[in-house]
Amino acid sequence: MIQELTKLLESAYTPISNFPVAAIVVTKDGKFYKGVNVEDASLRAGVCAERNALFSGITNGLKKGMIESIHILVGSGSISTPCFVCRQMIVELCDDDTLIRCYSTDGNYQDFLVRDLCPHPFDEQDLKK
Numbered sequence: 001m002i003q004e005l006t007k008l009l010e011s012a013y014t015p016i017s018n019f020p021v022a023a024i025v026v027t028k029d030g031k032f033y034k035g036v037n038v039e040d041a042s043l044r045a046g047v048c049a050e051r052n053a054l055f056s057g058i059t060n061g062l063k064k065g066m067i068e069s070i071h072i073l074v075g076s077g078s079i080s081t082p083c084f085v086c087r088q089m090i091v092e093l094c095d096d097d098t099l100i101r102c103y104s105t106d107g108n109y110q111d112f113l114v115r116d117l118c119p120h121p122f123d124e125q126d127l128k129k
Contacts, residue, residue: 002107004034005073012036012049012075020075021049025057028068033057050086054093064092069099079104081117090114091121 005022012020016039025033035052047055050072054062070090074080079102082090090100096115103109 001071001101002073002103002109004032005071005103006105008034008036009073009075013038015039016041016043021080022073022075023049023053024071025053025062025067026069026071027057027062027066029066031057031060033060033062048083048086050082051089054089058093062093065095067094067098069101070094071101071103073103073105075105077105079108079110081112087118088122091118091123 001024005024008022008024009020012022014020014037021037023035033053033056035049035054035056037046037049038052039046050070053070072080072082081102082100091114094114096113098114100112100114100117101109102112
């Protein structure tokens, strides 16, 4: 997986932050959906790699509960977890025991479950209150 993420990282468009990120969503039936972060001068109009990969999956029929794991590589050399905007989308589409594996560029990684990254999620239940 690290080789695919490293190659994908080259496609990130980060002219301002120079903080490239690559993500691959793996479904329970073995499909891969890839994404990189894309930014522009206004920054808010861009998209993170994790959401880009998730949106690619949604475009191709991905539904909640179909995701086995999400793999993330940051080009800075360190292990980094998804931002909170991405975590919200992860909560929307993943089960609480879905694996989130965050890699460093040297191949080390740290595993999290969605429930670890999002212990108090805002989800569809909150909208019913």
